Amino acid sequence: MKQKITILGAGLVGSLLAIFLKKRGFEVQIFEKRPDPRFQNIHSGRSINLALSHRGWQALAKIGMQTEVEKIAIQMFARCIHTLDGYTHEQPYSLHEATKAIYSVSRNRLNQLLLTAAEAQGVAINFGMKCTKIEIENNLLGFRNNQNEYIKINPEVCLAADGAFSVLRSQLICQDKFDYQQSYLAHSYMEFHIPAGSNNSWQMNKNSLHIWPRDSFMLIALPNLDGSFTCTLFLQNEGEVSFQNLDNTTKGKAFFEKYFADALALMPDFEKQFETNKVSSLATIKLWPWHKNNFCVLGDAAHAIVPFYGQGMNCGFEDCVEFDSLLEDNMTDISNIFNNFENKRKPNTDAIAQMALDNFIEMRDLVKDQHFLKLKKIEAAIIKKYPKKWLSQYEMVTFSSIPYSEAKTKGIENKLKLENWLTKHGENYVPTEDEL
Amino acid sequence: MKQKITILGAGLVGSLLAIFLKKRGFEVQIFEKRPDPRFQNIHSGRSINLALSHRGWQALAKIGMQTEVEKIAIQMFARCIHTLDGYTHEQPYSLHEATKAIYSVSRNRLNQLLLTAAEAQGVAINFGMKCTKIEIENNLLGFRNNQNEYIKINPEVCLAADGAFSVLRSQLICQDKFDYQQSYLAHSYMEFHIPAGSNNSWQMNKNSLHIWPRDSFMLIALPNLDGSFTCTLFLQNEGEVSFQNLDNTTKGKAFFEKYFADALALMPDFEKQFETNKVSSLATIKLWPWHKNNFCVLGDAAHAIVPFYGQGMNCGFEDCVEFDSLLEDNMTDISNIFNNFENKRKPNTDAIAQMALDNFIEMRDLVKDQHFLKLKKIEAAIIKKYPKKWLSQYEMVTFSSIPYSEAKTKGIENKLKLENWLTKHGENYVPTEDEL
Incomplete structure (x- = not known):
């Protein structure tokens, strides 16, 4: 029994x-x-969405629900970085296979x-x-x-x-x-909604996770099935640029105009959202x-x-x-x-x-940092040349079941090696197999 | 109002x-x-006792209660170290003035x-x-x-x-x-009682805080007004030598016989105490x-x-x-x-x-550690030669109102200097005034 x-x-x-x-x-x-x-x-579509990746899928597969959940999931192959001057560029999530994706689900x-x-x-x-x-x-x-x-x-x-x-x-x-x-972050978050365009079309690339990195703060957006996006603003609680200082809608809008103009252009009801939506802790x-x-x-x-x-x-x-x-x-x-x-x-x-x-730190800062991009360049060259010999920390965490603790340790080791190669040989260096 | x-x-x-x-x-x-x-x-006298020192006295003085509390306080001028082979030696608490004491109060x-x-x-x-x-x-x-x-x-x-x-x-x-x-220590504690001797006399030096340092564990004893001492055993919860393994009175007594024989000799009712007294967390x-x-x-x-x-x-x-x-x-x-x-x-x-x-760490281990004693030797020489130029961390914490955070920082700096002098010049070195 x-x-x-x-x-x-x-x-x-x-x-x-x-x-x-x-x-x-x-x-x-x-x-x-x-x-x-x-x-x-x-x-x-107006609910919070999550990024489902390998470990989540493994669990769903084990109970036979993978196919069912795939129907409500949207593939995101890359980070789409929105720069301050309105340009975008994409960074694929996997340096091994461009078809590997994380999935936006409600x-x-x-x-x-x-x-x-x-x-x-x-x-x-x-x-x-x-x-x-x-x-x-x-x-x-x-x-x-x-x-x-x-x-x-x-x-x-x-x-x-x-x-x-x-x-x-x-x-x-x-x-x-x-x-x-229990340790609270000095940042909190607030959600916003970018509605679908005409015929329920997505107004930005739906197969990317959109990021507006702005050093000490950032905005992100994930696609929803109905053509809309859910955006999340992560911002410091206190200080010069902070939720505390965005204490009215005029300031909120000015802040978005300055830092996230392209996203703001897709939110016709921004003022109403800013007044209604609440700030949550992390x-x-x-x-x-x-x-x-x-x-x-x-x-x-x-x-x-x-x-x-x-x-x-x-x-x-x-x-x-x-x-x-x-x-x-x-x-x-x-x-x-x-x-x-x-x-x-x-x-x-x-x-x-x-x-x-x-x-x-990496998301809000380093995805647009030149030093970070140089390290990524070396890593990309390594993976291209020795695809079976090198896994980035992101790859291990997101696209494998390697224990998190191992991914963390290995990630630190990798980073030290990359820093070392960059310092010694510059961003165009491709290490030998023995060096890996 | x-x-x-x-x-x-x-x-x-x-x-x-x-x-x-x-x-x-x-x-x-x-x-x-x-x-x-x-x-x-x-x-x-059978209650828990505490070590009252400068900061506590400052508070009591501010409300005019110093004299009253002095009547129930016992001066402890030194740590009395009990070695495994039954010897004792004293380490004064203040290297500046041997008359400075911490006080045992109920x-x-x-x-x-x-x-x-x-x-x-x-x-x-x-x-x-x-x-x-x-x-x-x-x-x-x-x-x-x-x-x-x-x-x-x-x-x-x-x-x-x-x-x-x-x-x-x-x-x-x-x-x-x-x-x-909230972070629990891997050690817990158990209290014991050493009764007064004949005519309510103290069976050990009453003007010391007694310590039996044994590396990973220790026993301490503070005097009470009635001639008794309250002892506290600090011991790991789990492992080879641990509370978990002292799961009956025979083992408890054998443990005391091996490590604290002189203290055990002063506890005629040890078995009863060991059976009755509870283990508390830290x-x-x-x-x-x-x-x-x-x-x-x-x-x-x-x-x-x-x-x-x-x-x-x-x-x-x-x-x-x-x-x-x-x-x-x-x-x-x-x-x-x-x-x-x-x-x-x-x-x-x-x-x-x-x-x-x-x-x-210092109490249970380093008070009998040779390296620690060498550092103390240099420090004692410094204080003797330049009494106004050097305060040990213990002195700052216990015999001054210097903010704890300052005492901590200064203590770390002091320790680095002492280590440096010991490495370079040996335990008999006395730094110049400029080096301090």
């Missing part, structure tokens, strides 16, 4: 995890505080597909159930539903994929010997360990990261794949694998947390 | 702060969840004195009132008393000195843009910022540190002194000074947090 698993959170990670567990034959129930997103009136659409698939497998999903009590020592979970009724259960196993503001994590950090860190969250007794966190609840490597969801999906792999040898008591799971994942989630912070 | 101040916590920092504020003419009330420690049956006794002084000033102290609700936006505090009655207030200003497990801090970290970190806590609206944390609630520099209480007392100093120019609205207060204190509390971690 297999254990009954209780999952907190029916977001991307919670619903994917439920499918994995159900396929292993466990009884699975999910509790989610929000209403069912499939029955909400969501403006098509968080909501993907969540809806996963929920439907989970239910089709027989997962019971309880929406509108807010977790109001967790007693780890007493093995108790309490929920309040929309009718304000209180329901309590004693879970055999509780897996919390309840996001960056996890209720289980807030309990774990009150336990003895739980290390915890934080990195670290916890250790991830479990106690029958309770374990995963996904953002255990390791929320900043979005600049496009790996938050992909990393959470990889959690599910790792968890599922560990289940192969431990089908009787899931809580037996918590130790292995957290030990295996922690070095990797720490690594991607740091790389995501580092990539912010 | 001055503001009414609500303080959470009637511990050392809360009660001291209350006295400072009352002396400035504010109306002050304290809420404390525990019962009044003055009416509890506390075994004299946490409970000191707390009692401060509470009585606060009440004498007219501070209202409400014991047995557990803070069960804090709504920062609604400016609300809710308490439950021993009769399970619920009392709520709208504080004009709320200062939380409610310790390492602060209720206010647990609310602040749920607010946007509050950075937070953590460093960091928060930023420290306030929101009318609510502000200070003391351990804002910056709990490990005990190895003997500065936890001294640092909390210095918080009160700084807060009081800032009040001089801002008597109308206390919440106006929160910004200044936290900005002034944060670099210093971060510095002592790090120095306290570093000093653990």
